[in-house]
Amino acid sequence: MTPRLGASLLRLFAVQGSWNYERMIGLGVGVAEEPLLRDLPGGVAGPAYRAAVARGARFFNAHPYLCGLVVGAAARAEHDGASPEQVERLRAALTGPLGALGDRLVWAGWLPFASGLALMAVALGAGWPAIAGFLLIYNAGHVALRWWALRAGWAHGPRVAAALHDAGLQRAVAWTGPAMALATGAALPLVALHLAAPFDDWARAALAAAAAGGFAVLQLRWPAIGGLRLGLVLVAAALVVGWVWQ
Amino acid sequence: MSIALYRIDDRLIHGQVVVGWGQPLDCAFIVLVDNEVRESDWEQDLYRMGVPPNLEVIFASTVEVAERLPTWEADGRVGILLVGDIDTATALCANAPQVKRLNVGGIHHRPGRTERLRFVYLTDEEAAKLRQLAAQGVEITAQDVPTARPIPLGEFT
Numbered sequence: 502m503t504p505r506l507g508a509s510l511l512r513l514f515a516v517q518g519s520w521n522y523e524r525m526i527g528l529g530v531g532v533a534e535e536p537l538l539r540d541l542p543g544g545v546a547g548p549a550y551r552a553a554v555a556r557g558a559r560f561f562n563a564h565p566y567l568c569g570l571v572v573g574a575a576a577r578a579e580h581d582g583a584s585p586e587q588v589e590r591l592r593a594a595l596t597g598p599l600g601a602l603g604d605r606l607v608w609a610g611w612l613p614f615a616s617g618l619a620l621m622a623v624a625l626g627a628g629w630p631a632i633a634g635f636l637l638i639y640n641a642g643h644v645a646l647r648w649w650a651l652r653a654g655w656a657h658g659p660r661v662a663a664a665l666h667d668a669g670l671q672r673a674v675a676w677t678g679p680a681m682a683l684a685t686g687a688a689l690p691l692v693a694l695h696l697a698a699p700f701d702d703w704a705r706a707a708l709a710a711a712a713a714g715g716f717a718v719l720q721l722r723w724p725a726i727g728g729l730r731l732g733l734v735l736v737a738a739a740l741v742v743g744w745v746w747q
Numbered sequence: 748m749s750i751a752l753y754r755i756d757d758r759l760i761h762g763q764v765v766v767g768w769g770q771p772l773d774c775a776f777i778v779l780v781d782n783e784v785r786e787s788d789w790e791q792d793l794y795r796m797g798v799p800p801n802l803e804v805i806f807a808s809t810v811e812v813a814e815r816l817p818t819w820e821a822d823g824r825v826g827i828l829l830v831g832d833i834d835t836a837t838a839l840c841a842n843a844p845q846v847k848r849l850n851v852g853g854i855h856h857r858p859g860r861t862e863r864l865r866f867v868y869l870t871d872e873e874a875a876k877l878r879q880l881a882a883q884g885v886e887i888t889a890q891d892v893p894t895a896r897p898i899p900l901g902e903f904t
Contacts, residue, residue, distance in 0.1 A: 522866070523855075523856040524855075524856055525855070560857065562758060562761075562855075564762075590783070590790070593757075593831075594784075594787075594794070596758045597759045597760040597764075598761075598793045598794060598797035599797075600758070600761040601760060601762045601764075601766075601798065602796060602797055603762075604766055605766075608762075661793075662792040662793050662796065665796045666796075724771055724893045724894045725894075727894055
């Protein structure tokens with residue numbers, strides 16, 4: 502590990518804070534890439550550094566945990582003397598794949614998998630240690646992924662596709678989906694039983710009917726009615742019913 | 748089925764396409780039309796990395812589209828056709844006149860472009876090209892995800 506990679510990693514934690522509609526996470530990516538560009542010919546006062554920093558801060562979007570890959574790869578390409586057009590094409594080509602890969606690996610894999618495990622543990626009575634365990638496991642995974650991405654990008658430069666073929670990454674992508682399905686599938690009934698435990702039988706039956714009805718609505722009316730919209734409507738209805746009941 | 752979605756998106760293959768549109772459409776293949784990507788093995792390698800193994804990715808140039816589009820349209824599976832910019836979309840419609848609808852899914856900031864929608868930034872020249880396509884009979888709407896409202900061209904150009 503070089504000090505500059507460490508500085509870049511720390512800045513990568515702020516990437517999501519830079520998000521905006523105009524450049525998405527481009528500005529944050531540029532800020533994270535900057536420490537890796539200081540050694541370009543001419544140093545921080547030179548035109549190569551200034552042009553590379555400006556390029557690094559242009560529009561970019563990808564999964565925040567994997568964008569270190571483009572930070573490292575683009576910086577390495579700049580050091581290797583790649584033309585501005587080559588760097589632009591590298592960034593463009595990485596935009597989609599890193600987003601799609603990160604969505605599958607993290608948002609549809611690691612996060613719901615870890616959440617499912619924690620929910621199961623809470624439902625089975627583990628209490629606060631389950632929450633602490635979730636925070637520990639989830640964050641250990643995401644920090645390791647960020648660090649791997651940055652190092653792999655820096656090591657491979659424009660040949661970064663080789664890093665994405667890494668056997669460990671491919672195994673993770675192949676396993677997180679089914680693992681997530683198993684964890685959330687097991688967690689749902691356990692959590693339902695846990696949450697419904699204090700209620701009377703009739704209230705549990707009403708809860709089950711509402712859940713079945715919601716599932717049917719989602720099946721029949723998606724995408725007009727999605728999970729978020731239906732959930733908000735049910736919460737609002739529950740608040741009104743609770744208020745009237747009193 | 749056939750090509751269920753003709754989309755302009757400068758991010759090409761990414762989560763919004765693969766998950767947001769691909770899953771509800773039960774998409775089995777994506778046609779990526781881009782002359783430079785068609786000639787670049789390393790870029791094709793990267794784009795293939797972004798899709799699950801059961802989703803086929805076909806790379807084509809704007810010239811090849813004219814020949815191959817009838818085959819994709821006759822395919823029993825559902826497909827999505829992607830282009831990355833308005834010039835490629837114009838070439839697509841010129842070479843394949845059967846394309847009668849375009850979804851503007853994402854054209855993002857670059858110097859010279861102004862914000863038309865949160866996910867659509869256009870130069871005046873690009874806006875004029877879209878209006879010209881519409882005048883030729885292509886129905887153009889902006890819609891980033893299936894749950895959003897399709898916004899007619901007149902509302903953002």
